[in-house]
Amino acid sequence: MISQALGGGFADAPIQSARAFRAALEAMARPGRILTVEGVAPPAPLSIGAGVLLLTLCDRTTPLHLAPGHDAPEIRDWITFHTGAPLVTPGAAAFALGRWEALQPVTRFRIGQPDYPDRSATLIVEMDALTNDGAILTGPGIETTARLSLPELAAFRLNRDIFPLGYDTFFTSGDKIAGLPRSTRVEAG
Amino acid sequence: MSDYNFAYLDEQTKRMIRRAILKGVAIPGYQVPFASREMPMPYGWGTGGVQVTAACLVPEDRLKVIDQGADDTTNAVSIRRFFQKTAGVEVTEATAEATIIQTRHRIPETPLTEGQIFVYQVPIPEPLRFLEPRETETRRMHELEEYGLMHVKLYEDIARHGTIATSYDYPVRVEGRYVMDPSPIPKFDNPKLSGNPALQLFGAGREQRIYALPPYSQVVSLDFEDHPFVASKAEHDCDLCGAADSYLDEVITDDQGNRMFVCSDTDYCRGRRAAGQVGRLGGEAA
Numbered sequence: 001m002i003s004q005a006l007g008g009g010f011a012d013a014p015i016q017s018a019r020a021f022r023a024a025l026e027a028m029a030r031p032g033r034i035l036t037v038e039g040v041a042p043p044a045p046l047s048i049g050a051g052v053l054l055l056t057l058c059d060r061t062t063p064l065h066l067a068p069g070h071d072a073p074e075i076r077d078w079i080t081f082h083t084g085a086p087l088v089t090p091g092a093a094a095f096a097l098g099r100w101e102a103l104q105p106v107t108r109f110r111i112g113q114p115d116y117p118d119r120s121a122t123l124i125v126e127m128d129a130l131t132n133d134g135a136i137l138t139g140p141g142i143e144t145t146a147r148l149s150l151p152e153l154a155a156f157r158l159n160r161d162i163f164p165l166g167y168d169t170f171f172t173s174g175d176k177i178a179g180l181p182r183s184t185r186v187e188a189g
Numbered sequence: 190m191s192d193y194n195f196a197y198l199d200e201q202t203k204r205m206i207r208r209a210i211l212k213g214v215a216i217p218g219y220q221v222p223f224a225s226r227e228m229p230m231p232y233g234w235g236t237g238g239v240q241v242t243a244a245c246l247v248p249e250d251r252l253k254v255i256d257q258g259a260d261d262t263t264n265a266v267s268i269r270r271f272f273q274k275t276a277g278v279e280v281t282e283a284t285a286e287a288t289i290i291q292t293r294h295r296i297p298e299t300p301l302t303e304g305q306i307f308v309y310q311v312p313i314p315e316p317l318r319f320l321e322p323r324e325t326e327t328r329r330m331h332e333l334e335e336y337g338l339m340h341v342k343l344y345e346d347i348a349r350h351g352t353i354a355t356s357y358d359y360p361v362r363v364e365g366r367y368v369m370d371p372s373p374i375p376k377f378d379n380p381k382l383s384g385n386p387a388l389q390l391f392g393a394g395r396e397q398r399i400y401a402l403p404p405y406s407q408v409v410s411l412d413f414e415d416h417p418f419v420a421s422k423a424e425h426d427c428d429l430c431g432a433a434d435s436y437l438d439e440v441i442t443d444d445q446g447n448r449m450f451v452c453s454d455t456d457y458c459r460g461r462r463a464a465g466q467v468g469r470l471g472g473e474a475a
Contacts (some may be wrong), residue, residue, distance in 0.1 A: 014195035114332045118212040141403035168215040170305035
């Protein structure tokens with residue numbers, strides 16, 4: 001079991017995490033755009049996309065919450081070995097990982113403070129599939145409109161309503177990632 | 190390759206900067222504090238921009254660095270060489286060929302495109318700083334959207350000079366929320382901030398702030414109904430390439446009062462001259 005936790009990380013971290021960050025940046029800067037990432041082999045049910053985001057963005061300074069379904073010993077060991085991120089409760093988390101249902105209620109996560117809205121959580125939501133249909137997105141990063149298969153509308157609408165507070169979200173499915181910053185307005189497609 | 194870690198910074202630092210950039214992108218115009226590092230160049234030489242660029246670079250990038258529009262000044266040349274040495278990336282002077290452009294105080298004349306990241310070097314990121322020196326107060330003003338003081342400053346310009354005399358560092362409002370300092374670009378460049386297909390990132394090293402404009406963000410230069418914003422430039426054409434639409438530098442050419450106006454964007458000017466465009470003094474200079 002231990003040897004499984006030691007493997008599956010970036011083989012060349014500086015280069016691979018740089019490429020991964022560019023994909024994450026592109027995803028967050030252009031909501032609705034679906035990008036492909038590579039370079040890690042995390043234990044199931046963790047997707048490649050979520051694994052890449054964790055290894056690129058998390059370390060000892062970023063408390064991480066694992067939602068039920070992802071709070072398994074193999075995943076905990078793998079994340080701890082590769083990132084050192086402390087595993088915490090939702091209210092203390094800088095990052096949270098899990099399926100959308102398992103992360104509920106999302107109102108538990110940090111939305112920042114009025115004077116420091118950046119002190120908010122980033123959710124990594126594991127999806128069965130990620131496609132450019134469903135909800136209609138508008139806002140910064142989108143020229144006209146974009147579409148993304150969101151798991152729900154109401155929560156993201158509420159999240160937009162409290163802008164500049166709010167959490168930011170990455171969606172992952174297999175080796176695909178997409179982003180939804182708090183600034184995006186969502187409507188039913 | 191070199192003996193440096195890719196793009197100079199250690200991985201822990203890059204992760205910290207990358208997280209700040211992502212939060213900046215998610216909250217357009219809001220200044221995200223970050224733990225700025227000492228860089229092998231003095232503050233004021235673009236340490237903020239360099240750290241943002243280092244956090245964004247991939248080996249496949251082609252980097253362009255400009256200083257007041259020029260590719261060939263000390264600051265631009267040294268930063269370009271820094272990343273050639275520490276990241277092994279290709280460099281270019283052509284705006285259209287670059288994937289990342291780091292800039293000091295200009296936006297190129299050639300329109301930026303979707304695939305590009307545009308990184309500004311920012312000396313003072315807080316637009317309200319010269320009006321209110323206390324960080325605790327300016328932070329509260331951003332929190333409450335209390336931007337009246339900024340308009341008072343512009344109004345005082347009008348009262349004193351009859352027009353808004355602020356010609357660079359001209360404050361903007363991002364997506365109807367945060368008032369932002371676009372770094373000391375001439376106000377001629379302000380319209381290019383809005384609706385830009387490129388991702389624009391701002392790094393202030395000494396002041397330890399990162400902020401961002403996602404692509405196509407709506408950016409409005411502050412003004413008054415009876416004194417609307419005007420993107421001004423010198424009333425001349427470029428003396429080398431004849432361009433009437435580019436931002437110009439004034440160059441004193443002798444002690445007899447002669448002067449010439451040339452494009453501040455050296456790549457744009459060179460491109461026009463290569464295409465056969467000639468300005469008033471273009472023949473002599475060539």
